[in-house]
Amino acid sequence: MESWFSSLRDYFPVKEMKSENHMKQLFKEKPDGYKLDEGPQYTLVYFEKPDFLFIDYILVNSSSRGSGLGSKIIDRVKKKNKMIILEVDPISQEDPETAKRVRFYQKQNFKKVPSIQYVRKHPITGERSEMDIFYWSPNTESEDWVMEKMKEAYEEVHAFKGEELYGAPPQTADEVLQLRKAKPQSKAE
Numbered sequence: 209m210e211s212w213f214s215s216l217r218d219y220f221p222v223k224e225m226k227s228e229n230h231m232k233q234l235f236k237e238k239p240d241g242y243k244l245d246e247g248p249q250y251t252l253v254y255f256e257k258p259d260f261l262f263i264d265y266i267l268v269n270s271s272s273r274g275s276g277l278g279s280k281i282i283d284r285v286k287k288k289n290k291m292i293i294l295e296v297d298p299i300s301q302e303d304p305e306t307a308k309r310v311r312f313y314q315k316q317n318f319k320k321v322p323s324i325q326y327v328r329k330h331p332i333t334g335e336r337s338e339m340d341i342f343y344w345s346p347n348t349e350s351e352d353w354v355m356e357k358m359k360e361a362y363e364e365v366h367a368f369k370g371e372e373l374y375g376a377p378p379q380t381a382d383e384v385l386q387l388r389k390a391k392p393q394s395k396a397e
Contacts, residue, residue, distance in 0.1 A: 212244060212251045216265050223335040226366070230373050234365065242365065245281075252281055255365050261285060262361035263294040282316045282344075289346050293358055294318070295326065295339035310340075318342040323351050324358065325386040328366070331374035355387050 213228045231253070234242040238255070242264075245252040249272040253265040263285070268278045285292055296313060297306045310320075324341040343354050359381035370378030 212246050215251050216267060219267050220265065222333055223330045223337040227373060230368070233373065234368055249277055250281060255361055257360070260291040260293060260357045261288060262365065263292060264365060278312060279316065286344065291343055291345040291349055291357065293341065293343045293354065293361060296342050298338060298340050313342050316344065318344045321351050321354050323388045324355055325388050326384060328379055328384040331370055331376060331378060355385065359385055
């Protein structure tokens with residue numbers, strides 16, 4: 209097993225992990241898009257397109273958290289001057305780390321897209337996973353555009369060769385990603 213994969217597997221919950229084979233297939237078949245950037249204290253896996261970048265995994269080793277390394281990695285990615293999208297666990301009382309992660313991305317000027325609902329089932333465990341979508345962009349982008357790019361990332365990364373790799377067809381982007389309509393406010397609000 210590759211050391212970068214072992215680090216990711218040790219940190220991320222099973223319901224958020226791809227198989228090592230899935231990731232290796234992405235690296236092999238999408239070498240210009242799916243990329244690994246690693247150092248002694250971090251692992252960054254991302255999918256890059258001409259008009260956006262999707263961070264699949266970012267992990268700073270526990271011994272380096274709070275040192276500014278995560279901010280430096282994000283700043284380096286921002287220098288590509290394109291929209292960055294990522295999935296973040298919703299804040300949970302059961303896991304205090306979730307609030308820390310959200311605060312980190314907010315400090316990096318990422319914005320949550322509350323209108324995007326992201327719910328999928330893990331292809332191996334069947335476990336339900338709900339994530340919030342955050343993005344950063346050097347330009348103003350509509351929520352519809354962010355949604356379109358997130359669907360593209362889902363199809364090209366998460367659903368990539370799903371049936372071949374996991375033995376069952378993956379959920380479609382339309383099943384996983386929904387755009388919630390804003391609720392009209394009542395006069396009392």
